[in-house]
Amino acid sequence: MKAKTNIEDLFKTAKENNTYLKVCAPMVRYSKVQFRTLVKSYGVDLCFTPMILADSFCQNSKARVSEFSTTTKDSPLIVQFAANNVNDFVDATQLLYPYADGVDLNCGCPQRWAMKDGYGSALLSKPELICDLVKGIRSNLPNSFSVSVKIRILKDLKRTIDMCRQMEKCGVTFLTVHGRTPTQKSGEEINADALAEVCKSVEVPIIANGGVKTLEDADRIYERVNCAGVMAASGLLTNPALFSGINITPLDCVRQWMALRDRYADRISFQVYHHHLVFMLEKIMAKQQKPIFNLLKTIDSIDEFLYNHILDKRDSGNINLSCDEFVECVFDDAIVSRHVGKCRGCSKSLYYCICSDKYDASNTDGSYFTSHVKKTACDLDYMDSVGNMFGEY
Known part of the structure; x- marks a missing residue:
């Protein structure tokens, strides 16, 4: 903990x-x-x-x-x-x-x-x-x-x-x-x-x-x-x-973000890294630069663009982030096991299903429960269920 x-x-x-x-x-x-x-x-x-x-x-x-x-x-x-x-x-x-x-x-x-x-x-x-x-x-x-x-x-x-x-x-x-x-x-x-x-x-x-x-x-x-x-x-x-109190993203902030990418290379996706820079550089890049930057497809092309147009390679800036270690999260199996599937009747996990008292699994071939569980938990595509959203709620 x-x-x-x-x-x-x-x-x-x-x-x-x-x-x-x-x-x-x-x-x-x-x-x-x-x-x-x-x-x-x-x-x-x-x-x-x-x-x-x-x-x-x-x-x-x-x-x-x-x-x-x-x-x-x-x-x-x-x-x-x-x-x-x-x-x-x-x-x-x-x-x-x-x-x-x-x-x-x-x-x-x-x-x-x-x-x-x-x-x-x-x-x-x-x-x-x-x-x-x-x-x-x-x-x-x-x-x-x-x-x-x-x-x-x-x-x-x-x-x-x-x-x-x-x-x-x-x-x-x-x-x-x-x-x-x-x-x-x-x-x-x-x-x-x-x-x-x-x-x-x-x-x-x-x-x-x-x-x-x-x-x-x-x-x-x-x-x-x-x-x-x-x-x-x-x-x-x-x-x-x-x-x-700074009203435009300071260049040191851009460098800090690049340093975080380097530190957590296996933990941050290209999309997240790129999108954050699109936001950060909104008031820094010239109008004609934005469509070029927005269409970049690789980490290397992003870095090359930044050093050619935004940053000075000779100036390392003030990189003072504390690069913490990731915590390997372990989740309680007893809790997870309660949520292996949903009931179509009440939309609750079968563990909490309010319909279950109407059915006796021991006296059936299991078809009721099979038909009422959409997929196993690991088969679900979480982001498909959420959709392509952006926003603050």
Whole structure:
């Protein structure tokens, strides 16, 4: 078990110092351990993993390998899950408990696939289920382990506040509130007044989220809404040094990312390495350079481009990242075995199936269970089930 950080103490320390936590948002595909390592070197206090589907994580070895990795110093760390039932949420959390400092429930994703399956923003209409999910963590894991919920504000502010108060009573450590409704676009203005009302209506710390592109934006939100933390997403992708007060990605940051690639060559895909650089260099590259860089296909061609157009080979810069060792995660077989397949009748893992009392497996040839399990867990293609998504939820 790697070293732990008490998230509640993290908030207390920031408050005592009259400041706020700088937070890296959960971003699908992008807020993985290498990027978390990078942004922490530029002033980020707390990182989230990308959103992970709790049921797929429990069922699928590919999901566990592709969606979660960590290092010995990857703390403080919150794992964010999309879940729509207590069993999946609790089991997924127990699998990752040794490797994280807390778990977060996604109640903000507005994408259609998530809403259709009862994830993300769909949960905002079911506050009683959200509370059951939070209570499930509180009943099964130590109180020192953080449990939080990320929501969006509703058009009815009173309903938003009532829901936050309910979650507070259920035992959340903190809440993250995105300042837009589920139907608003990412470019629209956040409702800072609504965020301020939420912050003054509950006792637990609130992390404000939405529209943060610079440190000045973060400071402005903190002062206006009196929150305990400020979360950035796309702003950090474009400029991982955002919270250090630098408004354009510094070249040392690019060098740090290249050093991380070299250190973790077998742990970072070409796609992730390239895409992050596309974001980082957005305000650095000339307009005519961007389409050329975007079409590069190899690591070597990327490095050649960077040294020909962006970086000076003679200047090694200031590479001060601590290259931590990866933790080899071992997941509890007893928990994993509960999720070997799903029932088509109730969509739950067969271990928790509410239909099972209608069937006696000992008196059949097993055809019922064979027909109701889509595939074995290892046969599932996790990313096919998620789709080609990008976003911050």
